[in-house]
Amino acid sequence: MLKYSIKRLCFMVITLFLTTLLVFALLELVPGDPARIIAGESATEESLAAIREEFNLNDPFFVRFFDYIRNLLHGDLGISWKTRQPIAGAIASRLPLTMIIAFWGVIVGTILGLVAGTVSAVKQYSVFDRVLTFISLFGKSAPSFWIAMLFVLIFSLKLGWLPATGSYGFVYWILPVATIGLQASSGITRMTRSSVLEVIRQDYIRTARAKGQTELVVIIKHALRNAFIPILTQISSSLTEYLGGTVLVESVFAIPGIGNYVLDAVQRQDIPVVLSGIFVICAMCSVVILLTDLAYALIDPRIKATFGFGVKKKKKAAVAKEGGNK
Amino acid sequence: MAKSKAYKKQELGNSQLKMTWIKLRENKLAVASMFILLLVCLVAIFAPLIAPYDYTAQNYDEMLMFPCLAHPFGTDQFGRDILSRIIWGSRYTLIIGFLTMVVSCIVGTALGVFAAYYPKLDNPIMRFLDIFSSIPDMALLMCLVIILGTSMTNMIIALGIYYVPGYARLARAQVLTLRDEEYVEASRALGASDARILLNHILPNAMAPIIVRFTMSTGGCILESASLSFIGLGIQPPEPEWGLMISQGKSFLSTNWYYSIIPGLCIVLVSYCLNYLGDGLRDALDPRLNY
Amino acid sequence: MNKDTILSVENLVVKFFLRKSTVEAVNGVSFEIQKGERVGLVGETGAGKTTTALSILKLVPNPPGRITDGNIYLNGENLMEKSEKDMRKIRGNDVAMIFQDPMTALNPVLTVGDQIMEVIRLHNDLGKFEAMDKAKEMLELVGIPGERYLDYPHQFSGGMKQRVVIAIALACNPKLLIADEPTSALDVTIQAQVLELINNLRDKMGMSLLLITHDLGVVAETCDKVMIMYAGSIVESGTVDKVYRNIMHPYTSGLFNAIPKLHEESDRLEPIKGMMPDPSDLPEGCAFYERCPNAVDECKTKKPELKMVEEDHAVACFNPIKRGA
Numbered sequence: 010m011l012k013y014s015i016k017r018l019c020f021m022v023i024t025l026f027l028t029t030l031l032v033f034a035l036l037e038l039v040p041g042d043p044a045r046i047i048a049g050e051s052a053t054e055e056s057l058a059a060i061r062e063e064f065n066l067n068d069p070f071f072v073r074f075f076d077y078i079r080n081l082l083h084g085d086l087g088i089s090w091k092t093r094q095p096i097a098g099a100i101a102s103r104l105p106l107t108m109i110i111a112f113w114g115v116i117v118g119t120i121l122g123l124v125a126g127t128v129s130a131v132k133q134y135s136v137f138d139r140v141l142t143f144i145s146l147f148g149k150s151a152p153s154f155w156i157a158m159l160f161v162l163i164f165s166l167k168l169g170w171l172p173a174t175g176s177y178g179f180v181y182w183i184l185p186v187a188t189i190g191l192q193a194s195s196g197i198t199r200m201t202r203s204s205v206l207e208v209i210r211q212d213y214i215r216t217a218r219a220k221g222q223t224e225l226v227v228i229i230k231h232a233l234r235n236a237f238i239p240i241l242t243q244i245s246s247s248l249t250e251y252l253g254g255t256v257l258v259e260s261v262f263a264i265p266g267i268g269n270y271v272l273d274a275v276q277r278q279d280i281p282v283v284l285s286g287i288f289v290i291c292a293m294c295s296v297v298i299l300l301t302d303l304a305y306a307l308i309d310p311r312i313k314a315t316f317g318f319g320v321k322k323k324k325k326a327a328v329a330k331e332g333g334n335k
Numbered sequence: 336m337a338k339s340k341a342y343k344k345q346e347l348g349n350s351q352l353k354m355t356w357i358k359l360r361e362n363k364l365a366v367a368s369m370f371i372l373l374l375v376c377l378v379a380i381f382a383p384l385i386a387p388y389d390y391t392a393q394n395y396d397e398m399l400m401f402p403c404l405a406h407p408f409g410t411d412q413f414g415r416d417i418l419s420r421i422i423w424g425s426r427y428t429l430i431i432g433f434l435t436m437v438v439s440c441i442v443g444t445a446l447g448v449f450a451a452y453y454p455k456l457d458n459p460i461m462r463f464l465d466i467f468s469s470i471p472d473m474a475l476l477m478c479l480v481i482i483l484g485t486s487m488t489n490m491i492i493a494l495g496i497y498y499v500p501g502y503a504r505l506a507r508a509q510v511l512t513l514r515d516e517e518y519v520e521a522s523r524a525l526g527a528s529d530a531r532i533l534l535n536h537i538l539p540n541a542m543a544p545i546i547v548r549f550t551m552s553t554g555g556c557i558l559e560s561a562s563l564s565f566i567g568l569g570i571q572p573p574e575p576e577w578g579l580m581i582s583q584g585k586s587f588l589s590t591n592w593y594y595s596i597i598p599g600l601c602i603v604l605v606s607y608c609l610n611y612l613g614d615g616l617r618d619a620l621d622p623r624l625n626y
Numbered sequence: 627m628n629k630d631t632i633l634s635v636e637n638l639v640v641k642f643f644l645r646k647s648t649v650e651a652v653n654g655v656s657f658e659i660q661k662g663e664r665v666g667l668v669g670e671t672g673a674g675k676t677t678t679a680l681s682i683l684k685l686v687p688n689p690p691g692r693i694t695d696g697n698i699y700l701n702g703e704n705l706m707e708k709s710e711k712d713m714r715k716i717r718g719n720d721v722a723m724i725f726q727d728p729m730t731a732l733n734p735v736l737t738v739g740d741q742i743m744e745v746i747r748l749h750n751d752l753g754k755f756e757a758m759d760k761a762k763e764m765l766e767l768v769g770i771p772g773e774r775y776l777d778y779p780h781q782f783s784g785g786m787k788q789r790v791v792i793a794i795a796l797a798c799n800p801k802l803l804i805a806d807e808p809t810s811a812l813d814v815t816i817q818a819q820v821l822e823l824i825n826n827l828r829d830k831m832g833m834s835l836l837l838i839t840h841d842l843g844v845v846a847e848t849c850d851k852v853m854i855m856y857a858g859s860i861v862e863s864g865t866v867d868k869v870y871r872n873i874m875h876p877y878t879s880g881l882f883n884a885i886p887k888l889h890e891e892s893d894r895l896e897p898i899k900g901m902m903p904d905p906s907d908l909p910e911g912c913a914f915y916e917r918c919p920n921a922v923d924e925c926k927t928k929k930p931e932l933k934m935v936e937e938d939h940a941v942a943c944f945n946p947i948k949r950g951a
Binding site for chain 1: 472562585595599606610
Binding site: 134211212213215216217218219220221222223230231234235308309310311 | 683685689713714715716717718719722723725726727730731732733734735736741744745748749778780791794
């Protein structure tokens with residue numbers, strides 16, 4: 010298990026490094042003179058030169074890239090071109106909001122999706138199944154920002170139950186979380202349904218029934234656990250999607266999260282903010298993917314077996330052989 | 336009795352297309368979706384004939400009118416007829432969705448096939464695409480838009496890049512499995528060239544999952560393009576793009592709900608139909624395919 | 627039905643209602659199993675053997691399957707009148723089943739110990755540790771070291787997995803054990819071991835056995851009685867002695883002719899011609915009519931009933947094979 014974890018961790022660091030390199034290189038392609046973007050149209054030639062010096066814009070590509078990486082390792086995400094403020098501080102104050110909304114949204118979506126998907130698999134082709142399929146396809150077909158506006162229209166403007174915009178505490182997060190929850194649940198419902206359908210046809214489900222086990226335990230203990238790997242993949246990919254994609258929901262609810270921060274930067278061509286924003290988003294996603302990989306091994310002993318304990322495995326194989334030949 | 340049934344099945348099996356159509360026809364939702372999509376296509380093609388008003392015509396006497404007989408979907412803050420704008424907007428939605436998919440499908444499939452056929456290229460290509468797809472969609476799209484700038488062509492390129500890795504992975508997996516099938520081995524044993532095997536045996540058989548992905552991703556792509564326009568990184572005003580209309584209607588949500596809700600419903604309708612059609616195609620082409 | 631009868635199936639009919647057709651999987655099967663008796667149920671794939679077995683546990687997958695007619699008595703109690711809750715008390719406890727493919731019959735994400743313990747705790751009022759001890763005991767009983775309790779199914783070979791399945795089936799000391807082709811998915815060398823194990827444990831524990839197989843040799847070795855099933859009906863039944871010595875149904879005879887015999891000089895086997903009729907489209911008369919060498923006109927229009935032809939031997943045929951013919 011330790012070997013497996015270390016391997017995954019190394020893999021994650023390398024991917025993250027290459028991703029950063031890719032984004033860094035892509036942002037080099039942004040048209041226009043960076044110094045002019047920083048200083049504005051009316052800047053003089055001297056002030057442009059000073060700015061180039063200040064932001065090290067004259068250095069070659071790889072020097073700047075490794076400077077950036079070195080600063081990253083010291084927790085320095087660079088300085089915004091527009092506000093001249095350190096980016097790390099701005100992101101640190103915005104990150105928790107994005108995380109709260111994305112995590113809670115996906116948790117709500119997971120609960121809804123697991124229940125709905127399992128029920129519609131067990132009652133395949135029933136009216137219930139059809140209705141759930143219809144609803145879950147709605148989540149997949151409707152843009153999140155539109156769902157968000159629908160919620161605002163109904164729950165804030167018509168019913169007046171919840172505040173429409175802003176972020177000053179728990180009640181403000183309910184609608185954004187509900188929006189992401191509804192959308193995330195649609196994918197999770199579909200995956201749970203197809204995965205459980207696959208599993209409940211297996212022989213070991215029949216074995217469990219033949220033991221006299223109740224249907225509920227058969228589904229939860231035997232079916233869901235076996236069906237969980239693809240579902241977990243779906244949950245993890247929803248989470249990474251919403252960590253990077255809260256910008257849509259954030260912009261409807263005017264939540265000062267990391268998505269809005271990057272969007273602002275894109276509109277103002279504030280390259281360092283875009284770069285560091287995307288880096289932070291990618292870093293969070295990498296951690297989510299790493300944890301998912303580790304969770305696979307916990308859920309399915311067969312995955313653990315392909316990596317785990319070399320010596321013990323051989324011994325067990327020997328025992329198995331002896332037993333089989335007896 | 337049993338025999339005649341078997342014969343019948345065999346006759347139909349002669350044409351895979353025909354068989355698929357017969358199976359698809361049983362799925363009423365998929366057929367209905369297909370008709371709705373055809374209708375939307377017709378609306379887009381004949382937009383100038385159908386639209387009751389000029390979609391750019393401003394009319395300050397009829398600003399923000401609620402849906403009524405003259406304006407079934409109401410008017411916006413410049414007095415423009417929303418129905419006409421939606422009819423014209425369908426062109427953007429369909430063209431962006433379709434072209435993006437065509438571009439990314441061709442590029443992605445080609446990359447996937449190369450990766451599968453030339454082991455030396457396999458790792459570099461696939462790892463490069465892996466890195467691309469490790470960036471969350473909106474983050475990657477924002478990054479691409481800042482480089483390319485906002486225009487319809489650039490949006491298609493950005494979205495196309497985003498969808499390439501998926502197709503490449505799918506095509507590569509298909510080719511790798513099919514390459515070891517007996518009938519491919521057989522034609523290789525007969526001395527067929529790589530290109531011939533690829534075009535005659537592998538690609539036709541790899542098409543089924545690619546077609547299904549095409550249909551389903553078009554729905555996703557329409558959502559992404561609307562999202563980009565919504566946050567101001569896609570189609571720019573005053574064009575009548577649906578996502579953009581939702582965004583413009585946002586400020587009038589409390590007074591004129593229909594302004595942003597109706598274009599949203601149109602997106603939902605098109606995307607719903609694509610998803611149902613995709614589901615139906617998947618079942619018709621091969622019920623064992625799982626996404 | 628006397629008091630030694632443990633299982634009595636009367637006129638069982640099971641149908642699968644598919645979208646376009648109705649599959650008649652079991653058509654009026656009746657038989658009895660006495661206490662301690664070993665009964666073999668023989669037939670080719672698709673004859674309805676497994677469905678019959680699953681009906682006894684009321685585990686026919688529903689939808690699409692349904693028991694449409696018939697009664698099943700276990701110890702004199704009609705299972706058709708039992709609620710799902712009562713059935714759960716019977717499954718695994720009074721009637722246990724060993725499934726065909728040990729590779730898929732065990733849950734891959736639970737330890738074998740957990741899976742044995744599950745059935746023990748469902749039917750006995752035992753604490754966790756007592757149940758664990760009992761599970762280890764069961765493992766030892768089927769010839770697996772008790773310390774492998776914490777291992778997962780993928781760490782076992784096919785034969786060992788089938789031993790675990792047997793341990794699960796026997797853990798609660800069932801009165802009737804149904805073994806559905808327990809050896810057909812195993813290597814030939816392991817088959818004999820597993821069969822011997824089932825046989826020994828049956829002798830030790832004294833339960834009744836319903837052995838489903840397509841191997842007439844296994845039945846001869848293991849069983850007291852045999853039933854031959856074809857297209858959802860029993861076509862011949864009786865004690866192994868009587869049936870094997872005096873084959874009467876042309877289908878049974880066909881099955882025997884399809885087995886290679888070492889002591890007879892014969893160049894080739896005689897397979898049964900044709901295929902079993904489509905169970906969603908069964909003919910009006912005898913289901914074996916089209917393949918039968920002995921067919922007479924009557925067979926085409928009328929379905930033969932299972933009739934006693936001698937003591938402990940019944941056959942469903944209008945024109946059975948005559949002795950010495």
